[in-house]
Amino acid sequence: MEKLILEAIENKQLIEFYYRNLLRIAEPHIYGVTNGIRQVLGYQTGGQSSNGRLPDWRRFDLNQMSRLAILAQTFPGRRPVPSGKHSSWDSRIAIVD
Template sequence: MNETEIRRAIQNKLIVEFTYSNHLRVVEPHVLGVCNGSKQILGYQVAGQSSSGGLPEWRRFDLARMSNFRVTTETFPGRRPFPSGQHSPWDQELEIVPA
């Protein structure tokens, strides 16, 4: 997993694809941060599969559990309203999608 590639995707509003919990995820990455000592991204999953509910939906992903990571050339329009109260707070925010 290349943190530089994740940062580039966030800065340039590029959709990413990766495998997580044996499911393909297609995600708009909005925040790269640290929570409880783990680097994670908060993203809006727009396609792929998930065993924890319907799509599209906000999800947090541990970088250590991601595989087959790829930055696509497809862009997304920018920030969506963040899901207040649904996710634990960040210990540190490393990168946030531009407005």
Template sequence: MNTGTIRNSIANRNIIEFIYKRHLRIAEPHVYGIKNGKRQLLVYQIGGSTSSGRLPDWRRINIDEISGLKVTEQKFAGRRGNPSAEHNDWDAIIAIVE
């Protein structure tokens, strides 16, 4: 996957759409980083579907498992309230919403 697209969507605050674990996700990308050797994306999922909880909510996504990534023209305002501590733990942060 071209991670430049992810970095640009974070920098420009564009809402993204993608398929992850057979579900369409509509989300605000907040952090792209590395955790336990895996490239991950922390998103605030605002639409689509999920099998693991309620919406809207924070989700940590393995980038290598994303398909059909689309960057929309829709923008989001910026950082949201802090996610849980488990979502703030990174080995390295590559891009983050300012």
């Protein structure tokens, strides 16, 4: 799964996956580690959401993601963040250009 996330970030492609039993479609922007947990920061553009607000920024724990697939659809790259900065990371493995 890590290889697919890295490929999607490199090629700026949307990913589709299940998270907490809900289908998600997102732009993967950062793959990194926080508090020892590998996570993807994504801009969720489609699928389902437990709180109903889409599109929106979300962090997804890698160990809770399943059935990950890279979609043919691309996205232009970085998006402005409402706060002006992304939340903190222990380490960043990959980030979108």
